[in-house]
Amino acid sequence: MRDYIIETERLGLRNWTQKDIAPFAEMCADTAVMQYFPSTLSHDETANLVKRLQDHYNQKNYTYYAITIKETDTFIGFCGMLMQTYDSPFTPNVDIGWRLKKVAWGKGYATEAAKACIKFAQKELGLKTIISVASQTNVPSINVMQKIGMTKVGSFEHPALNDTPALNPCVVYKICF
Numbered sequence: 001m002r003d004y005i006i007e008t009e010r011l012g013l014r015n016w017t018q019k020d021i022a023p024f025a026e027m028c029a030d031t032a033v034m035q036y037f038p039s040t041l042s043h044d045e046t047a048n049l050v051k052r053l054q055d056h057y058n059q060k061n062y063t064y065y066a067i068t069i070k071e072t073d074t075f076i077g078f079c080g081m082l083m084q085t086y087d088s089p090f091t092p093n094v095d096i097g098w099r100l101k102k103v104a105w106g107k108g109y110a111t112e113a114a115k116a117c118i119k120f121a122q123k124e125l126g127l128k129t130i131i132s133v134a135s136q137t138n139v140p141s142i143n144v145m146q147k148i149g150m151t152k153v154g155s156f157e158h159p160a161l162n163d164t165p166a167l168n169p170c171v172v173y174k175i176c177f
C-alpha cells in the first residue's frame with residue numbers, strides 16, 4: 001500500500017482500507033489510548049468510524065488519514081482534518097486531530113504527521129483556519145497543538161462529554177493561514 005496522500009520523512013498518510021479496521025479496532029479498545037474519550041470502541045463502532053472517515057474523504061477530499069510507518073508499512077493510527085458540526089461556540093469548523101497506538105507514542109510521529117497535515121491543508125486544500133480540541137487534561141495532545149504552531153483561543157463544555165464531566169472543559173487551539 002503506497003498510495004500516500006501526504007508523505008513525511010518516516011510516515012505515509014492515506015485513505016482508509018478494510019485492512020486497517022482490525023489494527024484500528026485493537027487500538028480503539030485500548031483504555032490507555034481512549035483515556036480522554038467517554039469509552040473505548042467496540043469492533044463494530046471502529047468499523048463505523050472508518051466508514052465515516054472514508055465518506056468524509058469522498059465528500060470533502062480530506063479526512064483523518066490512516067498513518068503507516070513507511071519503512072515497515074505498519075498502521076499506527078490517524079492524523080488529519082475533519083469538519084466538525086457539533087454544537088459549540090467554535091463550530092462548525094475544520095479540526096485537526098490525532099490518535100496513535102500506544103507503542104507509537106513518544107517518537108515524534110504525531111507532531112511529524114500533524115505538521116505535514118497543516119502544510120497540506122494550507123497549500124493543497126486552501127483551508128484558511130483549523131482548530132484543534134482536547135480535554136484540558138490531555139497534555140500530550142495539547143503539546144502537539146503547541147508544537148505545530150497553534151494558539152489557545154478558548155475553552156468550552158463539549159456536548160459529547162456531558163456524561164463524563166471529568167473530561168470537560170475542552171480547550172480550543174487555532175491556526176489561521
Ligand SMILES: CC(C)(COP(=O)(O)OP(=O)(O)OC[C@H]1O[C@@H](n2cnc3c(N)ncnc32)[C@H](O)[C@@H]1OP(=O)(O)O)[C@@H](O)C(=O)NCCC(=O)NCCS
Nearest residue numbers: 033036098099100105106107108109110111133134140141
Ligand atoms: C496525543 C498523542 C497522539 C501524542 O503522541 P506523542 O507521541 O506524545 O506526540 P509527539 O509526536 O509530539 O511525540 C512526543 C515525544 O516524542 C519524542 N521523540 C522521540 N523521537 C522523536 C523524534 N524523532 N522527533 C520528534 N520527537 C521525538 C519527543 O521527546 C516528544 O516529546 P516532547 O515534545 O516532550 O519533546 C498520543 O498521546 C495519543 O495517541 N493519545 C491518545 C489519543 C488522544 O488522546 N488523541 C487526542 C484527542 S484530542
